[in-house]
Amino acid sequence: MGDYRKSAHCIYDMKYHIVWITKCRKPVLMGEIAIRTREMIRKLCRINDVEILSGYVGKDHIHLLVSVPPYLSVDKLVQYMKRNTSRKLQMEYKGLKMEFWGRQLWAGGYFVASNGNVTDEIIQEYIKNQDIVERKKNDNFEVGQL
Numbered sequence: 001m002g003d004y005r006k007s008a009h010c011i012y013d014m015k016y017h018i019v020w021i022t023k024c025r026k027p028v029l030m031g032e033i034a035i036r037t038r039e040m041i042r043k044l045c046r047i048n049d050v051e052i053l054s055g056y057v058g059k060d061h062i063h064l065l066v067s068v069p070p071y072l073s074v075d076k077l078v079q080y081m082k083r084n085t086s087r088k089l090q091m092e093y094k095g096l097k098m099e100f101w102g103r104q105l106w107a108g109g110y111f112v113a114s115n116g117n118v119t120d121e122i123i124q125e126y127i128k129n130q131d132i133v134e135r136k137k138n139d140n141f142e143v144g145q146l
Contacts, residue, residue: 005051010070012070015065015066015067016064016068016074016115017064017115018064018065018066018074018077019061019064019110019111019112020062020078021060021106021107022060023100023103023105024107026060027059027060028059028096028099029059029060030059034057034059037085037089040084040085040089044080048069048077048080049069050067050068050069050072052065052066053066065115078112082104085105086105
């Protein structure tokens with residue numbers, strides 16, 4: 001259980017690959033702005049007990065591979081990071097505020113994919129091999145001992 005993380009009441013390993021882009025893919029994340037964006041994301045992750053396993057700040061997008069505690073939804077995490085970085089970056093860099101006319105720095109959506117240690121097939125095989133009393137043909141949600 002080397003890669004598992006612990007909280008007060010559970011042990012977990014929930015990793016996600018998250019990507020989001022700037023509005024209209026404008027290449028504004030360069031130099032000092034890119035470094036400041038990385039600092040903000042690191043701080044927001046630390047505050048939310050999110051571990052950054054890998055990350056990349058491109059000119060017009062962010063890539064993160066993160067380990068997220070089970071009580072925090074990915075949607076809330078991304079929403080929190082995008083909202084806070086957009087607001088603070090536009091306050092600190094007046095050129096960004098002019099570039100985006102005081103609106104959001106980030107485009108509306110994001111990409112996320114979970115990264116697990118076990119494939120769907122392995123989980124299905126594990127479930128299939130449980131102590132099953134009653135089996136129905138072509139039923140993939142079975143009942144164990146009654």
